Amino acid sequence: MRVSYKWLQEFVEIDITPQELADRLTLAGVTVEGVTELGVGISNVITGRIESISPHPNADKLVVTSVDTGGEKRQIITAATNVREGDVIPVAVEGARLASGLVIKKAKLRGVESRGMMCSGQELGIDPKTMVAEQANGIMILPPGTPLGKDAKEILGLDDHILELDLTPNRGDCLSMIGVAREVAALLGRPLRLPQPSFKELPESIEGQARVDIEDTDLCRRFCARLVKNVKVGPSPLWMQQRLRNAGIRPISNIVDVTNYVMLELGQPMHAFDYNLLKDGHIIVRRGRAGEKMLSLDGNERVLTPDMLAITDPSGPVGIAGVMGGLATEVTAKTVSVLLESAFFNPISIRKTSKALGLRSEASQRFEKGIDIGGSARAANRAAQLITEMEAGDVVSGIIDVCPEPLQEKIISLRPGRATYILGVEVPKEEAAGILTGLQFKVRESGADLLVTVPTHRVDVNLEIDLIEEIARMHGYDRVPGTLPYGQSIQGKQTREQSLTAGIRNSLAGDGLYEVMTYSFTHPRVLEQMNLPADSPFREMVKLQNPLSEEHSVMRTMMLPGLLETLARNFSRRVQNGAVFEIGRVFYPREEGSLPEERQVLAATAMGRTVPGWNAPARELDFYHLKGVLENLFDYLRTEPVNFQPELENPSFHPGRSAWLEAGGIRLGVVGELHPDVLEQFGLPDRVVAFELDLEQLLKVSGRPFVYTTLPRFPAVERDIAVLIKQGTPAAQVVEAIRRAGGELLRSVFLFDVYRGGQVPQGYQSMAFSLRFYAEDRTLTDTEVAERTAAIANALAQGFGAELRA
Template sequence: MRVSFNWLKEYVDIDVSPAALAESLTLAGLAVEGMEEPGKEIEKVFTGKIIKIDTHPNADKLVICQVSLGGEEQTQIVTGATNVREGQVVPVAVVGAKLAGGLTIKKAKLRGVESRGMLCSGAELGMDPDILPEEQQHGIMILSADTPVGVDVKPLLGLDDIIMELELTPNRGDCMSMLGVAREVAALLQKPLKMPAVQLSEIPPELQDRVRVDIDDADLCRRYVARLLKNVKIGPSPAWMQQRLRAAGVRPISNVVDVTNYVMLEMGQPMHAFDYDKLQDGHIIVRRAASGETIISLDKAERKLVSDMLVIADPGGPVAVAGVMGGLESEVMEDTTAVLLESAYFKPISVRRTSRDLGLRSESSSRFEKGIDITGCLRAADRAAALLQDMGAADTVDLVVDNYPEPAVEKTVLLRPDRVNQYLDTDLTTAEISKLLTRLHFKVQEDHNGLLVHIPGYRPDISIEVDLIEEVARLYGYKNVKNTLPTGVITQGSRTVAQRLALKVKDFLARSGFKEVITYSFMNNRVFDRVGLPKEHRYRNAVQLQNPLSEEQAVMRTLLFPGLLEVLQRNSNRRLKDGAVFELGRVFYPRAGEILPKEVPMLAAAVTGFTPGSWNTQPVSMDFYYLKGCLDTLLAYVGIKDVSYRPATDIFGSHPGRTAKVLAGDVELGVIGELHPDVQESYDLTQRVVAMELNFHRLIQVASTSKKYHPLPKYPGVERDLAIVVRQDIPSQQIIDKIYQHGGDILRDVQVFDIYRGAQFASDQHSMAFALKFQAVDRTLTDEEVAYKTDAIMEALQRDFGAILRQ
């Protein structure tokens, strides 16, 4: 499919370069195999009018032409072309002009007569001779008489265009039309699609006007539209239409034939024009060929037909091979005054078989083979009639027959957003998916099961859900889909990535002094009140059991850590005040319209009291910093980097100012914090409790098993301690980030090793001490270098946080 960039801009406001558009189309599945610039080499070629032609005094086959280029002076050009006539407008290459193939025009003498230029043929302008009228294929290119003189021929002939050659897959028959490609471009660029307007002014039919269409084989022809045109004036089509046809590789013939080809290229609907007066009684019969029937096709070859071929006939016999080529007997000629336009839908497999058996392929057959829009037949006939009417070539009669035995039913396909994300490994919302499909002019309705997508007639290739998922992927962008290698079980009994990571996490926590527990997946609704969950919170929307064993197990859990609090409460009631427990389990969320809930794996842990002491170690308080330290080590153990903590005030059940969200880059893994005293009291726990709950599925996504090793440093490091007094409301992470920012590339590590509050500080201030390690990879650092960086760090802390160096 040859696509003219200039023609395409009529339907879409394209604001990108042709190369960028070609790349976007290729990435969207419409491969652009090549790009052609027809007039790239051509310079200084203008339109000229031949004023006078004289015979050459010294050569019988040469003539001397006096050519006007719009000014008062005339240019003398000697040519051997036999088709030049006085008054013609032709392309003229002046001295210094460049033509296709690198030819440069110079002043010359031909048999003693000076020639200051050259009259150009289509081939010399880089045009394929096959797309030129027969009389111009081997001579000078003749332009229409109303062509302005002295203008550049490149825009006039479409040589300033860029042609994209699309390599389409068999399922994308909709893109064998300019509007089909424009629809894709509009969707990719998120621009509106400008459809061509169709305005008809019909004249009433006369008594002798009659059109009848009988479809004898409706299994091979599902629709046939016939429209009558009268007062037809056969002549050349407008220059702009010829230009577009040539850009698409089609040779202009006459206005009627050119319009049928133009509509086919524009809308993807093949059409045919019959000389109405050569049809018996205006009667069209669509039937299978009779055994032994023959037809002389438009290429003047006699074709023998067989019984499984579909033909268009009148009562006297075949007048066209359906979907392949018309017959010579009903061809539109120069004396034609009435035309019957055909716009039909033929079964793709029938056209393909007929085309193959006859050894005859055409632009029409290639489109029918891939499947056309059955709903667009009448629209295409009206478009062709309107074009002929607008150029004054015909009058449209208010007589159209639309034989449509079984109107097509619009297909509706259910698309489930979760299935889209499962196939594409994306996180697209329902609204985002709907917006992508709407850009393709699909009608989308939300349903309790997903999205109901109404498939337009121009997309017969879409019939099931995965077809729509492919459309979402194309518009979302294949390059935006995560570049992940496929994973799967290679040998029987092997563990998945999630299973291996789960075992790794459990093993780490067990070796860190935590006890694994397994709690019930069911709980009581009162748990939501005990943990301080707001009345309208989404976690209260739990899956209700129809027949629970007891009220204590009436709903499926949406949170994991309340089960751990019950474990700590049970142990506390048995005088086991200290404890550290964890659970890796699932929570359950209801899904609208689904019987089974959504299951999400979660990791929860809770600590209270002190660690066990021994003869040489003191018990350590299991407070917020203890659990945070365990979590930091765990995340580093499973290869999660860029971990940060952000203060959180809206987390239910937590102590104000002692709760944080846990993030890995931009991914929120979960929360960690000390329980609110009210929640602690509701569980009868006498000691402070710190808990965390992480989304294990997200943890799997950001975890990494790869390890990176660095060589041991060759040069010694320098350690410095920095103690400052700052406000208590400034997070330590902000201070650490600032230290790294001003420490430069020689600052290797920053650690907080002391936080102190005392009477010597204001009530809203405290002291923080940091251990800084400086080290260079190429030299031993001097005290002056370290002192300079330390002073720069302190100056930044004083400026941005009001920090004071502690003496």
């Protein structure tokens, strides 16, 4: 919101500088982002009238003009094509300085003397977007009655300061000059001068000539209309144009400018219909119908939906409520009668309509934040007054005011003691009442409390705490003393899940993996790259309604594609070794109208080799490396025993080189070497390993309590056995069989060698295990150990057809 300092002074007496006012408003919660001085650096620019125009004797594109600057005639050469004899223009005389810093001097152009320069709006620092089209890049033409020889800065309203407000969404009342003036009057303790509409009306009544029906009262709670006849469409007065321009609005015509002026002054958006183009003078406020179309004022065809509120006549839509009017009833130079609209529309409906159509206007911005429902009739009368004063039309007697439900007063009880408790500083009852009265609230006493009637323009005040906030900001936040917090305190700490997740990060980082973060948004084609079949549950993805791009149009159901893209990006830049991991969320759709299901996942990928050290050679980052990383992680988390089972059905992984993980009867995820087809799709080297685990399930089987045992008092006995066993037999199954057969005396089993070679029959392999036995109450004899070893050999023979090697 751009607030004119000079315009503000019409409503309240201000005796402080614009910058001081900006500081006071900011401290009161109405943030002023900056103060701009208009016309800064401009001097010696006055108004003049072109008396004559004649061709330049030595140049085809130049003309020689005689300009009257208030009793003094000046010869000025110009190339402008939009000037005519009799036009009043701003003239930079000798010694003048323009907004760009250019200094004007007497000069000769092609041998003819020129004593000054005609100015465009840009040369005076005026935004060309606020100029009429033919003057945006040409000489600025002033209204015919403009006095001559006057300072152009004063005439054009450039002797002013503009306060740029950065309002919070709840302060829609300050999107108007009157709204800001209320704040200033309360801050300075000065009376507020409000415009009081008063004008002469025609004897004839509006009754029978116009009609308003509201069909959807939930979206339109009030609609006021006034009829103006004998309309003379033309330019608005210069003072009105300059105020509109200073607010960033381009003047169009007197009728349209009045509606914009009232919106800036009172905060009530308005619209003017060409009355003769409205069928039967009948306005119907209703929802749009499916497929209904309308040409808006910008010339674009708009398709309405039942979610949008339309302004129609019996023949169809003539406007989109609160957003933009229709081209069919536009006010033009041929207009002789207008119907003025001043209404209250549902803020949520306007916001949704504006977003759906991609149209955001000054009017929609105000409706979205909430306007003063009690000011609709006042705004219509103010517009009628301005039209009458400009002699641009005659106002028909009476006003249409359709309000389906009577306006209800909001009365809130305020406890001064509660205000003191909340603010931490005592604000006497009388001061609190004075502050609220200064803000145009009505206050009356009710015992020790105050009963406060909230004005209709303060739609943001609904509770006692809102009144306390008003008292705080007007009393002064800087006057509230600083105090230490008090009350019951709670020690902050991490939850079990947060603590374990932090430990997972430390464990993986300690094993040489780098943590990365990838987008939660992705593209459906990544599922093709992962080699997933058409019926894979991972293909059920949450689609975004308004994606940033096609590349990020759905929510991910797997973590691995993002990590593989990270590896591929590094590989293409010759970073060929590395391992990364990520802890993040995946998303699965639920029934319509419900939020998607979110699950936390841990995933990692690795390629290449480790970095060699002085005491260790480089090792390939293969399946066994990643399996070791996981086993370290499981030891840290103290999980239930985790079983690695062959994974033969996951199309993203290499069959025979991958495994699924299970612990405590819960499936945790998958680890293994990725399928060659997947690697080809991502442009990765021949061998990449990865795992993806359901983190929530992993945490369920984690955190087993520590169990401490005494150190053994008797020596242990160690035996090594080697067996011939069929290739492809899982080592985990063999170890489990050894543990069962070894009984309670077998304390540990360790596979230390697997051999395939010439001394082993075809289709078999040699597996060597280290066994450790001990008892807590005695030293074991050779006989006892031999019996256990024989039982183990017998179990392996029966279960796997294994033979002991000599």
